[in-house]
Amino acid sequence: MHHMFQEILQQPAVVANLLDHQQAAAREVARLVETRQITQIVLAARGTSDHAAVYGQYLFQIQNHLAAFLATPSVVTLYNSRPRLRSTMVIGISQSGRALDVMEYMAAAREQGSPVVAITNNPESDFGQHADILLDLDAGQEHSVAATKTYTASLAALALISACMCQRPDALRALFTVPELIxxxxxxxxxxxxxxxxxxxxxxxxxxxxxxxxxxxxxxxxxxxxxxxxxxxxxxxxxxxxxxxxxxxxxxxxxxxxxxxxxxxxxxxxxxxxxxxxxxxxxxxxxxxxxxxxxxxxxxxxxxxxxxxxxxxxxxxxxxxxxxxxxxxxxxxxxxxxxxxxxx
Amino acid sequence: MHHMFQEILQQPAVVANLLDHQQAAAREVARLVETRQITQIVLAARGTSDHAAVYGQYLFQIQNHLAAFLATPSVVTLYNSRPRLRSTMVIGISQSGRALDVMEYMAAAREQGSPVVAITNNPESDFGQHADILLDLDAGQEHSVAATKTYTASLAALALISACMCQRPDALRALFTVPELIxxxxxxxxxxxxxxxxxxxxxxxxxxxxxxxxxxxxxxxxxxxxxxxxxxxxxxxxxxxxxxxxxxxxxxxxxxxxxxxxxxxxxxxxxxxxxxxxxxxxxxxxxxxxxxxxxxxxxxxxxxxxxxxxxxxxxxxxxxxxxxxxxxxxxxxxxxxxxxxxxx
Known part of the structure; x- marks a missing residue:
């Protein structure tokens, strides 16, 4: 059986595992949003992770009424500009933990004092070094080049953060029914x-x-x-x-x-x-x-x-x-x- | 000769006309950015105008070091959410002045006190009603369904605003060489x-x-x-x-x-x-x-x-x-x- 098919089948278990083990980190993100008076989230990612970021952009705006936008990392990496981020939390997403431009964007945000969250399936990588809080997708190795389980795990990580932030118990409860739905x-x-x-x-x-x-x-x-x-x-x-x-x-x-x-x-x-x-x-x-x-x-x-x-x-x-x-x-x-x- | 071809040829004149007649409005935008302590610009548009918005997003970040992002109007129009916009100016762009979702987004931004700028080729439309400042593309009627001169005119309007904001005389001077370049x-x-x-x-x-x-x-x-x-x-x-x-x-x-x-x-x-x-x-x-x-x-x-x-x-x-x-x-x-x- 192909890895891609196996990994599609693993998604209910991967999401359930993430919900079980990353709640503390997600609650920490929610606390940071409150104590730092964050009104806006900027998501930075590439490829499949960028599609998870698009989901997060809608979710944070709709469920949490925070402004949420997608970063254009090349402004930092190629044009060497440092746009001022105010009351902003940056969330970087990289399955491999090796997205250099996303890391540079996260580092630039931290330089100006913005809190930064990293979501990755490779917590051993340098990716976490640029973040205040790390959410480990813990999806197991993804053998297929086409990412599947790390995508749904990234969505689940964002949904977990969003549910912890909105402090609606029903949001968190609904999230725990998702593995069954998948x-x-x-x-x-x-x-x-x-x-x-x-x-x-x-x-x-x-x-x-x-x-x-x-x-x-x-x-x-x-x-x-x-x-x-x-x-x-x-x-x-x-x-x-x-x-x-x-x-x-x-x-x-x-x-x-x-x-x-x-x-x-x-x-x-x-x-x-x-x-x-x-x-x-x-x-x-x-x-x-x-x-x-x-x-x-x-x-x-x-x-x-x-x-x-x-x-x-x-x-x-x-x-x-x-x-x-x-x-x-x-x-x-x-x-x-x-x-x-x-x-x- | 097709309208589309004629309209491509008209672009140097259209851009020159815009630079001559919209400077006062662009300076007013720059003043508003300063007096209202704007640190961020959100651009809202669809189709060809959205591509002009992408240009603006890079330009404002690179030349003006302001955070700049693209809006997702459906968050307002379909999901009825009102994400809080802080220290943010919204720029809506619509060639026809009839982009309903962009208008709703502009209205939602104004409700919470954010300054709003409208860029349109149809200043008689309702589009301007939702803005504090209107830039008229004044490109003449565009007969071809495929927009060409209103696209370059929208880019020029954004570049004019950016040049007025950065207060570098060379930026404004360079802008006036663009019709020749086109x-x-x-x-x-x-x-x-x-x-x-x-x-x-x-x-x-x-x-x-x-x-x-x-x-x-x-x-x-x-x-x-x-x-x-x-x-x-x-x-x-x-x-x-x-x-x-x-x-x-x-x-x-x-x-x-x-x-x-x-x-x-x-x-x-x-x-x-x-x-x-x-x-x-x-x-x-x-x-x-x-x-x-x-x-x-x-x-x-x-x-x-x-x-x-x-x-x-x-x-x-x-x-x-x-x-x-x-x-x-x-x-x-x-x-x-x-x-x-x-x-x-």
Whole structure:
């Protein structure tokens, strides 16, 4: 069995382990936010970790009403600028702990006294040196080049921080139901092997999500590109209508349409694509949305919409995996890629 | 002659007009930043205007050392959250003045007392109602659905604000040389009609830029998608190496490699692509970078690297235009698109 598939299956256990062992660190982050009067969070990451950062950006704004933004590390690393960060906490995320530009950004934030949090699967790396608090993903070694379990673990770490910060006991309780939700998502997506075999000749696709699940769309597109070399492109349903829809008619689309606050907006985009005759896979718990699809994929909704992206992404991961296998490719060793990418 | 081509040619005049007539408003913005002790700018926009916002994000961080980030308006419009903005100025950009979600975000910022700036080509619209200061792009009506002159005008408006804020006379002086620089870029890109005819059968491409010219890559990819229905995808050269490079071997790439602080990083990516045998167009004033290209496109460097994206984009616009024409398409009226896109 491929590592990538095994690691997809490990996700319920990995997330459960993280929730059990990182609560103290997450509470420490929440305390720091309070004592330092933090009103804003800036997330710094690259690649898959950057998609986790996009999730965090929405989550902190929606659940915690903090301003939250994504860093552009090259401003620090290439242009040598030091924009002033005020009342800001920086969260750096790196699966490998070797993202040099993210580390430089974290160091620059610390120089000016901003508290810094590191989230990594490699706590032995230098990554933690640049942080006041470290959350260890503790996901076990990830053998496949395409990251899966470290992505959901990063999402869980951010959700744990967010739940500790908002001091709503129901938020924390709901988080503990997520491993079960992911396990159900794994079960209900077994049909994707067949779907992948049917669409094996398609060389490209668009992946659409909005709000909290924009991150899911980004990560799905990256998985497909990494393992199948298909051209996959993620869009917020809002941005799709600004131009790219001109191309969407002839490109199959994967649409994330969970029943959350963005549902109506995504549904309207899916209906527009249906009118255009676009071939569509829809991932949702909503019957109306699924009815629009050539390939409906049911993913159960959890207790809180904030947490659904941890289960939704399983569909994207499995589809990318099965597509690679259907094409006779080795998803564990994509050509031209290595496990660690170092950028400055 | 197509409107799109005419509007590309109008850009030197449009930018010169903006610099002549919007200085008072830009100085007012700079005054507000000082009196209100603004340390951070948040930019809100969609589509082409969002690419101008990406330019502004880099510019304000690099030239003004202010923290600068992109808004996610759906947090306000869909999730009804009001993240607290502290010491923050919000700049909303909308060519049509009809971006509802951007307006709602601006209104939410004003409710909490943050100063708000509007940049639009339609000052008669409701857009200005949500702002303390309005910059009128005054670019004349844009007839082509694919925005060109309103994009460069938006960049110029942001550069004017930045120059007024940094109180360096050389920054303002350099800005006034930009219309001439754009005119030279228009001249030197006339060969792109021939290049477009040569690559007319390619159905997709990657567009690569980094730092200040990441915006140029994003906007180029959108122009190509809008007018030629080709699948075009922009990457920061840093992100390309996180996965998508697996697909890049068989996809032609357009690489923006001006001689700025990001040059070395982009050059290394171009060399990697060269090794992979990727077909490449390189847009640069640098001989070494141009030598790597199958299709070298010389664009002169201006006085300050901050301002080069206003000239670089001309290459992308012209290429998209000529590609559409070479394919027998009407770049002024792409299928499925209208001039105004309203999202919530």
């Amino acid at each position: 396990a159900r998502a794994v079960q209900e997506t077994s049909g994707l092997a067949r779907v992948a075999a049917e669409v094996v000749d398609e060389s490209e696709c668009f992946v659409i999500g909005r709000g909290l699940n924009y991150s899911t769309a980004l990560e799905t597109a990256l998985k497909i590109m990494e393992t199948s070399y298909s051209r996959a492109r993620a869009y917020s349903s809002a941005d799709l209508l600004h131009g790219p829809v001109a191309a969407a008619q002839s490109v199959p689309c994967i649409v994330y349409a969970p029943r959350d606050a963005a549902h109506q907006a995504v549904l309207e985009t899916a209906e527009r694509l249906r009118e255009l005759g676009t071939q569509m896979m829809v991932i949702s718990s909503d019957r109306e949305a699924l009815a629009l699809a050539d390939h409906p994929v049911h993913i159960p909704a959890g207790e809180m919409e904030f947490l659904d992206p941890l289960a939704q992404i399983v569909a994207g991961q499995r589809f990318a995996y099965h597509l690679a296998v259907a094409r006779g490719l080795d998803p564990d060793h994509p050509r031209g890629l290595t496990k660690v990418t170092v950028t400055r | 005119a030279r870029a228009v001249q030197e890109t006339s060969g792109l009609a021939r290049v477009a005819a040569e690559v007319v059968d390619e159905s997709e491409c990657f567009v690569i830029g980094r730092g200040l010219n990441y915006s140029t890559a994003l906007e180029t990819a959108l122009k190509i998608m809008e007018t030629s229905y080709s699948r075009a995808r922009a990457y920061s050269s840093a992100d390309l190496l996180h996965g998508p490079v697996a697909a890049a071997q068989s996809v032609p790439c357009i690489v923006y490699a001006p001689r700025d602080a990001a040059h070395q990083a982009v050059l290394e990516t171009a060399e990697r692509l060269r090794e992979l045998g990727t077909q490449m167009m390189v847009i640069s004033s640098d001989r070494e970078a141009l030598a790597l290209a199958d299709h070298p496109v010389h664009i002169p460097a201006g006085e300050m690297e901050f301002l080069d994206p206003l000239a670089q984009i001309v290459a992308g616009q012209r290429f998209a235009y000529h590609l559409a024409v070479a394919r027998g398409l009407d770049p002024d009226h792409p299928r499925g698109l209208t001039k105004v896109t309203v999202t919530r």
